[in-house]
Amino acid sequence: MIKASEERVFELIAAYGAEPGGWPEDERDAVKATLVADPDLFAEALAEAKALDAALLAEQVPDFDPALADRILAAAPKPKSAGALASILTWRLPARRWPAGATLASLMVGLVSGYAYAGNTTLVTYDASDEVYVSLFGEDTGLTWLEEGLVE
Amino acid sequence: MSAESEIEQVRRAAAGDRAAQAALVHRHMPVIFRVSYRLLQDRAEAEDVTQETFLRVWKKLSEWEPRASFSSWACTIAVNLSRDRLRKKKPILMDELPEQIDHALQPDAELASNQAVARIETQIAALPDRQREALSLCALEGMGNKEAAEAMGVTVHALEGLLGRARRSLRATLNVERDR
Numbered sequence: 001m002i003k004a005s006e007e008r009v010f011e012l013i014a015a016y017g018a019e020p021g022g023w024p025e026d027e028r029d030a031v032k033a034t035l036v037a038d039p040d041l042f043a044e045a046l047a048e049a050k051a052l053d054a055a056l057l058a059e060q061v062p063d064f065d066p067a068l069a070d071r072i073l074a075a076a077p078k079p080k081s082a083g084a085l086a087s088i089l090t091w092r093l094p095a096r097r098w099p100a101g102a103t104l105a106s107l108m109v110g111l112v113s114g115y116a117y118a119g120n121t122t123l124v125t126y127d128a129s130d131e132v133y134v135s136l137f138g139e140d141t142g143l144t145w146l147e148e149g150l151v152e
Numbered sequence: 153m154s155a156e157s158e159i160e161q162v163r164r165a166a167a168g169d170r171a172a173q174a175a176l177v178h179r180h181m182p183v184i185f186r187v188s189y190r191l192l193q194d195r196a197e198a199e200d201v202t203q204e205t206f207l208r209v210w211k212k213l214s215e216w217e218p219r220a221s222f223s224s225w226a227c228t229i230a231v232n233l234s235r236d237r238l239r240k241k242k243p244i245l246m247d248e249l250p251e252q253i254d255h256a257l258q259p260d261a262e263l264a265s266n267q268a269v270a271r272i273e274t275q276i277a278a279l280p281d282r283q284r285e286a287l288s289l290c291a292l293e294g295m296g297n298k299e300a301a302e303a304m305g306v307t308v309h310a311l312e313g314l315l316g317r318a319r320r321s322l323r324a325t326l327n328v329e330r331d332r
Contacts, residue, residue, distance in 0.1 A: 011312065011316070012312075014315075014316045014319060014320065015311075015312040015313075015315040015316045015319065016290065016291075016297075016312075016315065017291060017319070021294075022290070022291065022294070024296070024297045024298075024308075025296065048323055049319070051323075051326065052319055052322055052323050052326060053291075055272045055322070055326060056272065056276075056287075056291055056292060056322075058272055059272050059273055059276060059292060060273065061185075061186045061189050061190065062189070062195050064181075064182070064185045064195070064198070064199055064202065065199055068181065068185070068199055068202060068203065069174075069177050069178065069181060071203055072177050072181065072202070072203055072206040072207075073170070073173060073174060073177055075206070075207055075210055076165070076168075076170070076173040076177075076206075076210050077165075077166060077167075077168050077173075077210055077213065078168050079167065079168030079169070
């Protein structure tokens with residue numbers, strides 16, 4: 001067992017008192033070993049320290065206001081998840097931004113649908129082979145040809 | 153409380169968990185109040201400092217690092233806030249000191265016991281600020297030497313010196329009274 005020096009034991013009793021629980025944890029066992037080895041040497045210092053420890057126990061501090069905890073908790077951080085979502089929504093869709101947002105959305109819908117409609121029309125009405133056919137054989141349709149055949 | 157559960161409690165409190173916040177307040181507020189009261193010797197001011205300490209705690213909670221215990225971190229804030237107030241109070245302090253009670257005029261046993269309590273409190277209050285801080289954290293709140301030294305911003309060696317001087321001074325007063 002490692003023992004603390006006598007000088008160190010006196011220092012610790014003078015600083016921390018007679019209670020081993022108050023001594024530094026990493027030196028406690030070494031101090032106890034020194035005390036056990038020569039109890040008479042430290043008896044007076046321990047008795048004086050004990051008297052002061054007892055006097056300190058008598059110290060009283062007034063009670064605090066029972067509402068103090070409530071006041072402190074009222075200022076505590078609020079849950080973040082709901083607040084963060086709300087702030088994102090507020091930033092994305094603020095009331096004052098609705099007119100500008102709606103205008104932009106209408107413009108986009110118009111552009112997209114207009115582009116799609118124009119593409120379909122071109123595919124249905126324009127065919128280069130039709131033009132060649134008409135220039136060679138004139139205006140003709142399958143229906144006219146069928147009607148003539150039926151008459152014959 | 154284990155270090156891990158304290159870390160978890162602080163993490164939940166920082167995220168807005170009301171139960172964790174309440175647990176932190178109920179666990180640490182009395183210590184912070186007592187430490188502040190011993191330094192300031194004024195209940196209302198100690199309450200203000202306690203509240204202000206937690207305001208700072210709430211603000212910095214997400215930045216707290218477990219290298220120091222929550223208790224010593226909070227006490228560091230409280231000690232610094234109390235020191236600031238003491239610095240502002242110092243010039244007028246002498247005019248505001250309460251009159252000392254004449255203990256010799258009250259012979260009743262219960263009163264005598266109350267006087268003994270009042271005496272030790274008066275003696276603690278009369279210690280130099282740093283000695284009072286050291287005594288409050290270690291001897292009266294049972295804080296470990298490393299924790300207390302960190303809360304005060306001094307070395308463990310310096311803390312022991314302050315504690316030794318504080319106790320020597322109190323012991324001398326006790327011996328004088330006992331010899332009367």
